[in-house]
Structures are given as structure tokens and as C-alpha cells.
Amino acid sequence: MRLTAKILKKPITSALIAIVCGFLVAAVVLAAAGYNPWQAFGALFSGMFARPKYISNVLIKAAPIILTGLSVAFAYKTSLFNIGAEGQYIVSA
Incomplete structure (x- = not known):
């Protein structure tokens, strides 16, 4: 190779x-x-x-997006189709 x-x-x-x-x-x-x-x-x-305050703000705002991506990745890895990612994002935010 x-x-x-x-x-x-x-x-x-x-x-x-x-x-x-x-x-x-x-x-x-x-x-x-x-x-x-x-x-x-x-x-x-x-x-x-x-400042540390700004880093925490970035992490707080990014957490729902990261968790939504994780939920979609988990669904695809288990061969399922997840059409509820947008709703999951809205509920978690």
C-alpha cells in the first residue's frame, strides 16, 4: 500500500x-x-x-450541536435513520 x-x-x-x-x-x-x-x-x-468566560460561553453554545451530532452518528452507526435531529437540537437548547 x-x-x-x-x-x-x-x-x-x-x-x-x-x-x-x-x-x-x-x-x-x-x-x-x-x-x-x-x-x-x-x-x-x-x-x-x-478570557475564561469566553471559552465557557463557546462550550455552552456548542454543547447542543455536539450532542445532536453525536445522536445522529450513533443512529447511523446502528443502521437506523434518524429524522428527529432538528427536534432533538431544539429541545436540548
Whole structure:
């Protein structure tokens, strides 16, 4: 097996590639809208990690989305089709 195929089969590698691609798409969209992507990403991360209060706010707001994704992933892993993810998100929020 080729080295690149082995590397891409690791879950952490595919997750990192997805994150990098997401940042690249966001940078292209920001640049097309006339904003500086580096300033936007800098403001995002400095605002998010400036104080412990802000980190807890991010975690509180992200928890329902993370748990909804976990419920959908569990349903798909057990070969079930879950159409109630939106309702689960609304009830948990």
C-alpha cells in the first residue's frame, strides 16, 4: 500500500484535512467579500480565547450541536435513520 493511502486512512488525518479545507473555503469567501481573512481569523481566535468566560460561553453554545451530532452518528452507526435531529437540537437548547 502506498504511503499516502496509509496516511489518509488515519481518522486524525482526515479530520485535520477537513478543518484545513474549511478554513480555506472560509478564507476564499472572506476575500471575495472584501475582508482580510487573516484579520478575521485573528479576531475570531483572540475573541474566543481572550478570557475564561469566553471559552465557557463557546462550550455552552456548542454543547447542543455536539450532542445532536453525536445522536445522529450513533443512529447511523446502528443502521437506523434518524429524522428527529432538528427536534432533538431544539429541545436540548
